[in-house]
Amino acid sequence: MREIGLKELKDLAIGATLLGTGGGGDPYIGRLMAEAAISRYGPIHLVDVDELPDEGLVVPAAMMGAPTVMVEKIPNGKEVETAVSQLERILGKQAVAIMTIEAGGINSMIPLAVAAQLHLPVIDGDSMGRAFPELQMTSFHVRGLKATPMVLVDEKGNNLVIDAIDNPWTERLARTATVAMGGASIIALYPMTGREAKDTMVRGTMSKAMDLGRLLGHSRLDRDEKLQRLKTQHQAIELFSGKVVDVERRSGDGFARGTLSCVGLDAFGESVLRIEFQNENLIAVRDGRVVATVPDLICVVDRETLLPITTEGLTYGQRVTVVGLPSDPVWFTEKGMQTVGPQYFGYQVEHVSLAEGPITTAETNGGWA
Amino acid sequence: MREIGLKELKDLAIGATLLGTGGGGDPYIGRLMAEAAISRYGPIHLVDVDELPDEGLVVPAAMMGAPTVMVEKIPNGKEVETAVSQLERILGKQAVAIMTIEAGGINSMIPLAVAAQLHLPVIDGDSMGRAFPELQMTSFHVRGLKATPMVLVDEKGNNLVIDAIDNPWTERLARTATVAMGGASIIALYPMTGREAKDTMVRGTMSKAMDLGRLLGHSRLDRDEKLQRLKTQHQAIELFSGKVVDVERRSGDGFARGTLSCVGLDAFGESVLRIEFQNENLIAVRDGRVVATVPDLICVVDRETLLPITTEGLTYGQRVTVVGLPSDPVWFTEKGMQTVGPQYFGYQVEHVSLAEGPITTAETNGGWA
Numbered sequence: 001m002r003e004i005g006l007k008e009l010k011d012l013a014i015g016a017t018l019l020g021t022g023g024g025g026d027p028y029i030g031r032l033m034a035e036a037a038i039s040r041y042g043p044i045h046l047v048d049v050d051e052l053p054d055e056g057l058v059v060p061a062a063m064m065g066a067p068t069v070m071v072e073k074i075p076n077g078k079e080v081e082t083a084v085s086q087l088e089r090i091l092g093k094q095a096v097a098i099m100t101i102e103a104g105g106i107n108s109m110i111p112l113a114v115a116a117q118l119h120l121p122v123i124d125g126d127s128m129g130r131a132f133p134e135l136q137m138t139s140f141h142v143r144g145l146k147a148t149p150m151v152l153v154d155e156k157g158n159n160l161v162i163d164a165i166d167n168p169w170t171e172r173l174a175r176t177a178t179v180a181m182g183g184a185s186i187i188a189l190y191p192m193t194g195r196e197a198k199d200t201m202v203r204g205t206m207s208k209a210m211d212l213g214r215l216l217g218h219s220r221l222d223r224d225e226k227l228q229r230l231k232t233q234h235q236a237i238e239l240f241s242g243k244v245v246d247v248e249r250r251s252g253d254g255f256a257r258g259t260l261s262c263v264g265l266d267a268f269g270e271s272v273l274r275i276e277f278q279n280e281n282l283i284a285v286r287d288g289r290v291v292a293t294v295p296d297l298i299c300v301v302d303r304e305t306l307l308p309i310t311t312e313g314l315t316y317g318q319r320v321t322v323v324g325l326p327s328d329p330v331w332f333t334e335k336g337m338q339t340v341g342p343q344y345f346g347y348q349v350e351h352v353s354l355a356e357g358p359i360t361t362a363e364t365n366g367g368w369a
Numbered sequence: 370m371r372e373i374g375l376k377e378l379k380d381l382a383i384g385a386t387l388l389g390t391g392g393g394g395d396p397y398i399g400r401l402m403a404e405a406a407i408s409r410y411g412p413i414h415l416v417d418v419d420e421l422p423d424e425g426l427v428v429p430a431a432m433m434g435a436p437t438v439m440v441e442k443i444p445n446g447k448e449v450e451t452a453v454s455q456l457e458r459i460l461g462k463q464a465v466a467i468m469t470i471e472a473g474g475i476n477s478m479i480p481l482a483v484a485a486q487l488h489l490p491v492i493d494g495d496s497m498g499r500a501f502p503e504l505q506m507t508s509f510h511v512r513g514l515k516a517t518p519m520v521l522v523d524e525k526g527n528n529l530v531i532d533a534i535d536n537p538w539t540e541r542l543a544r545t546a547t548v549a550m551g552g553a554s555i556i557a558l559y560p561m562t563g564r565e566a567k568d569t570m571v572r573g574t575m576s577k578a579m580d581l582g583r584l585l586g587h588s589r590l591d592r593d594e595k596l597q598r599l600k601t602q603h604q605a606i607e608l609f610s611g612k613v614v615d616v617e618r619r620s621g622d623g624f625a626r627g628t629l630s631c632v633g634l635d636a637f638g639e640s641v642l643r644i645e646f647q648n649e650n651l652i653a654v655r656d657g658r659v660v661a662t663v664p665d666l667i668c669v670v671d672r673e674t675l676l677p678i679t680t681e682g683l684t685y686g687q688r689v690t691v692v693g694l695p696s697d698p699v700w701f702t703e704k705g706m707q708t709v710g711p712q713y714f715g716y717q718v719e720h721v722s723l724a725e726g727p728i729t730t731a732e733t734n735g736g737w738a
Contacts, residue, residue: 156534156538157534158531158532158533158534158538158542159531159532159533160529160530160531160532160542161529161530161532162527162528162529163527163528163529164527164528165525165526165527169525169527172549173527173529173546173549173550176545176546176548176549177542177545177546179545180541180542180545181542
């Protein structure tokens with residue numbers, strides 16, 4: 001067991017936002033929430049899933065919706081507690097631990113806030129090792145768990161319990177309800193036993209996020225040193241460095257969708273890069289060639305500080321660096337690729353392995369580049 | 370207590386469809402459902418609400434969605450039973466009676482089917498004395514009851530429990546879920562005590578529907594005799610007789626919306642009539658003048674048989690008669706008119722009283738006639 005204090009919270013917020021690959025909400029807001037919870041209820045305990053009893057109830061909690069809306073509808077701890085407590089009531093069992101669904105500025109923090117409030121530990125890990133836009137995009141789903149019963153609440157006091165026939169139906173019903181609730185909701189879902197958590201989760205995501213956050217937030221390291229450590233310690237690849245020349249945004253169906261366009265600087269001076277996002281960055285195309293796709297992580301960071309920039313924070317003129325990080329192996333299984341591969345998102349391209357080093361060719365651009 | 374057998378079922382189907390004022394679903398389908406339930410589970414008992422214990426749980430059940438979709442997604446008794454049973458489970462109480470929310474070909478019958486299956490009586494009455502398109506449009510709402518907890522189920526097995534802050538929010542959340550479920554769902558809502566039912570319901574709607582059905586289905590009476598009895602026994606007014614020349618339909622938001630246009634025959638030979646509908650007929654405009662509006666009943670019937678025609682049954686060339694019937698007094702209260710008056714539906718016109726006899730002038734056509 002390990003305590004999360006204010007210092008760790010700061011690192012976690014930065015690192016989780018990087019792993020959020022553009023989605024998962026703003027790190028500043030998430031950190032404020034968790035800080036408030038710690039100062040009110042005391043420190044948060046991070047546990048390894050193996051420390052939990054096999055029969056104990058584990059409840060993941062998160063915020064659902066477009067990050068652009070999430071930053072406008074800050075949840076208070078009360079709503080998250082309502083969601084978790086209602087799930088406990090439905091199942092007739094008290095939770096032994098809280099879990100995060102995904103890494104991200106808000107969604108790594110919400111579980112901390114509710115854990116502090118309920119005096120429960122948070123498990124070191126999540127269900128993605130990053131962030132993804134739909135709720136069936138979890139290692140739980142790939143490994144056969146159901147997302148229901150699922151509870152949704154909003155800041156007004158509306159409350160929904162979903163029990164769907166499968167996880168894509170849960171996603172559909174929860175998404176339309178979230179849109180009706182104003183574009184964002186607080187959710188508790190995938191209730192599971194400690195045993196199921198051990199068998200299905202992506203481990204260590206919180207520790208990894210804190211490591212990444214400590215590195216990127218380091219005041220004594222310059223850009224090149226940080227980038228070098230990202231490469232050697234986290235298998236990062238620099239995909240691009242340049243200037244944002246356009247951000248086209250489309251929201252309305254419960255997601256923040258859009259396209260980022262950049263022109264290159266320095267080594268990338270002759271190049272252009274385009275990134276398509278749906279809450280998270282999905283696919284990166286450099287000079288008409290696919291250089292990275294989901295499930296690998298496409299992270300847009302400030303070119304000087306290497307601090308992560310979420311999709312809602314992208315603006316014209318920013319100097320950015322784009323790094324690729326390899327995804328958790330769960331996504332390279334057959335069901336994993338069906339669930340989050342580029343083709344699921346409508347891109348007729350093959351996944352391009354980051355592990356093969358800097359890319360000079362690509363399979364196809366499917367006519368949409 | 371009174372038994373509903375096959376003869377009564379036939380009358381009820383016709384009369385309830387008339388009171389459905391175009392909405393509430395097809396009478397033939399509804400009747401088949403109730404017949405099947407009676408033949409499997411035995412006769413249905415119709416009770417007066419005063420026969421129920423004050424403390425007993427009363428559960429209204431219905432189908433929600435566009436009638437055009439409802440006739441394509443026929444529920445089986447199982448789904449309705451699931452909805453009612455889940456509400457019982459949530460409240461920790463067994464129902465003592467089933468209630469209908471609205472009059473209509475399907476929504477008068479669904480409660481009968483589930484009542485037969487659960488061996489419970491059905492109360493003689495509903496919450497509208499007619500049909501309306503939204504779930505807060507009930508005498509329960511006007512008199513202060515909450516629609517939640519509300520259960521929605523679909524034919525696939527998806528299941529939702531809504532607990533909203535007020536009835537308009539319940540409508541919004543249930544409507545979006547219904548659209549996501551394919552446009553129609555089975556619902557159990559407004560759970561209440563026998564005392565609350567006595568204080569808030571519209572009484573006698575089932576008996577009235579059976580009376581109307583017996584009259585309209587009568588084989589020995591001709592058109593003029595039926596019309597005369599509708600006028601003397603039910604305060605009906607003949608608003609129009611003519612031929613359907615256009616039916617413009619717009620669906621997609623969970624409602625069947627549209628406009629019916631007719632040209633006159635006989636005494637109405639020089640006239641044209643337009644009816645706007647949202648599941649139910651909302652407003653009738655003859656020669657540019659408003660001649661009837663919600664909450665009064667605007668019923669389109671076959672010109673010869675006077676049998677009711679639902680909005681989804683309207684087609685070019687039909688010879689129709691349009692009759693107006695006065696609504697239950699609950700709708701003429703201030704909250705009643707706010708809830709279902711023409712202005713709620715977006716028409717900038719005043720309600721025109723049917724009781725004043727054949728209309729020769731109208732307040733205004735609000736620029737939309």
